[in-house]
Amino acid sequence: MSAILARGLTKKFGAFIAVNQLDLDIAPGEVVGFIGPNGAGKSTTIRLLCGLLRPSAGTASVAGFDIARQPEAVRAHIGYMSQKFSLYPDLTVRENLRFFAGLYRVPASEFETRSAFAIDMAGLAGREEALVRTLAGGWKQRLALGCAILHRPPVLFLDEPTSGVEPQARRRFWDLIQAQAADGVTILVSTHYMDEAEYCNRIALIDAGHLVAMGSPGTLRGRHLGGALFELEGTPLGAALAALRQMPGVIDATVFGDGLHVLLHDAQDAPALPEKLRAQNITATAPRPIMPSLEDVFVQLVSHRAASS
Incomplete structure (x- = not known):
């Protein structure tokens, strides 16, 4: 019971x-x-x-x-x-x-x-x-x-x-x-x-x-993120966030501490991100694949629900 x-x-x-x-x-x-x-x-x-x-x-x-x-x-x-x-x-x-x-x-x-x-x-x-x-x-x-x-x-x-x-x-x-x-x-x-x-x-x-x-x-x-997650640092941070959110292949980007978590449809797109950001006068570190946190999962699930409602 x-x-x-x-x-x-x-x-x-x-x-x-x-x-x-x-x-x-x-x-x-x-x-x-x-x-x-x-x-x-x-x-x-x-x-x-x-x-x-x-x-x-x-x-x-x-x-x-x-x-x-x-x-x-x-x-x-x-x-x-x-x-x-x-x-x-x-x-x-x-x-x-x-x-x-x-x-x-x-x-x-x-x-x-x-x-x-x-x-x-x-x-x-x-x-x-x-x-x-x-x-x-x-x-x-x-x-x-x-x-x-x-x-x-x-x-x-x-x-x-x-x-x-x-x-x-x-x-x-x-x-x-x-x-x-x-x-x-x-x-x-x-x-x-x-x-x-x-x-x-x-x-x-x-x-x-x-x-x-x-x-x-x-x-x-493991099941609810819907993509590959990477971490990178971009300067200025706000401009990097806005630019990443507009890039093809990026599902979402969020600020975590002094860095960014970027969710991609395809992990093979990650190496090109710094060059794309530099083209917009934004410096960035090489993306590092990371294990998603529960906060990453929650943010993505809530964002998906809001977009579909």
């Missing part, structure tokens, strides 16, 4: 379609990254699957419960961590844990064991009586995850949990996510950090409420 299953899931707010005919099928113990820009529909989809919003059309089930007909049962079987830390800053670490244990109806006889696990996981041993507002962002983040799994839910929704957190803390947080998945917990985690998608079993790319692609990181890089 699927841990999360959605068919044609749609949410409208008046004339605005936030989620458009979304299909998902996520297996137990799978970590799926929900990737897309701000406003793509990630948070709305998660709130639908948590039973917090009623769908305008379509169906979905989470942990075997229908999100429209059984929202209370859904919420009893999930953990949820929102974009902003869902902790109470003027309560201590232990008081937050006790509050969420009561909210999730954790048996009193099990509170000490489960709270000790959460404290150890967050690295907060010895700081149980510290006010949450005094904690660094990474500690708050891990404590929020500990609060979300106190009742040992089979499905966990994490809505941009690492937003605004330093890279080292983000990496430690992903270690905790992987540990939960190893215990059989299904995790849907939204993020706009493309590098974090590499930690997921599969990735769902979403744009303007549409699911544009879904697959493993390797599958997405």
